[in-house]
Amino acid sequence: MQQRNLWTVLSLSLLVMAAAVACGGGGDSGGGAAPAATAPAAPAPAAFDPATAGNLTGMVMLDGELPAAEELMMSSDPVCVMNASNTMSSTFVGSNGHLGNVFVYVKEGLEGRSFPAASGTVVLDQQGCRYTPHVLGMRVGQTLEITNSDPTLHNIHATPTANDEFNMGQPIQGMRFEQSFDTAEVMVPFKCDVHGWMNAYIGVLDHPYFATTAEDGMFDINTLPPGDYVIEAWHEQLGTQTQNVTVTTGQTAEVSFTFSAP
């Protein structure tokens, strides 16, 4: 559908070539989006009593030496050079064999369940010419607020595969706009084409059971319905790992992942 729209616009553009300046229209894909990630064929969603819930805790570790963080070359924008308090890459963060910025989520085991719509807003900030946070999660349909705290301009370019791509400009400090995603997708990459070193990743899920590891590699996923699950850990360079885990009422299950250092 996107291709058809594209060629239609191209054809129209050729016809009105002399009036090229008037050719605009943005990237509306018009009807190409997949239907919302609901389960229409399922009977009634299984009710979940929070009193029966269990918890999941765990740790992500790195086998081998943590690669030294690369220094980000920000010289192409003097404002970034002046305002950046941290010029080190966020790809590998951690200490003592623990790995941060790993997205951990329930990959399988929640099929057929439904959950209350997410409340609140997830914020992705551009500060010091880097995205804060670097890795995060959000729900399908939840509001993502993207803000520019920098006194320079940024473009926010999301390159999902299951959702619609978008590219917006924020030329003025303090600008913000809201966005949401229709379909679960792990992960949606974000980048700033102005500042090539800026990137971030958002895991979009249709349930609330996800977390991002802190620098100590720890994560907690609470209030899980009892059951058997496949848990996946995702790292932007090290790929993914999965573990099976059983959560029982009132108990805290533990799971750990170990990635090999590159």
Next chain:
Amino acid sequence: MTWLHRYARLVCAATLLLITAGGMVTSTGSGLSVPDWPSTYGYFMFAFPLSKMVGGIFYEHGHRMIASAVGLLTIGLAVWLWRVEPRQWMKHLGVAALVAVTLQGVLGGITVLYFLPTPISVSHAGLAQVFFCLTIGLALFTSAGWRRSGALDTHEPVIRDSTLVTLATGLPALVYVQILIGATMRHTGAGLAIPDFPLAFGRLVPPQWSFAIAVHFLHRIGAVATALLILAIARHLLLHHSARRDLIRPAWALVLLVLTQIGLGGWTVLSERAPVINTAHVATGAMVLGTALVLGLRVNRHRFPDARQNEWRSHRAPRIATEPARPGAPI
């Protein structure tokens, strides 16, 4: 040298600069650093502050500014040709250049608004070279040398040499196809699909295949074919037409350019697509095409209408004439 010719050369040089700037946009991954078009972050294009031309915007907005300048120069050239040029086909060529540069601007806008779709991006790269060829043609056709070069005694040996005519006519077409393959490779991210050079995965032929590897390898095959054809033409000219300096010079230039181009191609791979090297490869490719076009046009000089109307008819060749000239017949 007339002022019109000087102006046409200026348009030609500005177009090469524009292609180079476009190469920097792609090489630095800045194609979407300005998310809107034809405005720039909401500003009227020409009012965008210089202080905000940072990072990728420097390349993308700079490319748009140079493109605008080339567009204005082309309008000037088309109008100038329309007003003063006696050759009707030259007027039309000027209009064709104007149409091409306008369409090119629209394609550039669509690439931005639709996040660099490969077919449009490749078309944008391909049309850029067509427009460059048009400006080269206009510069060549307005030159005094072109106007003087219609005499039969100069051209007859070339006209008889069907090998040279075939090779020199085919060369620009081959180079253009090679550039299109390169553009496809560039816009599908296949530039490093084969990570070593001059071998491919340590072999002459890749041991594994994918679309990216196939496109990349095809570009290398095309480079070898282009280089061999250029060397063959240069050798042929030296052996059979060494007195034709107007052909020998572009042939030598082509030999130099194609060797440089192959070196830059290898360097692009080995440097993992360093932007400056990558862009130099794009610009040199355009120069190879432009020089091949000049050679091809000069070899085919006798086919142009202005040659027939001027010196050509007054030096009619026995091999070409289909009937004897009648005394007093209108020319």
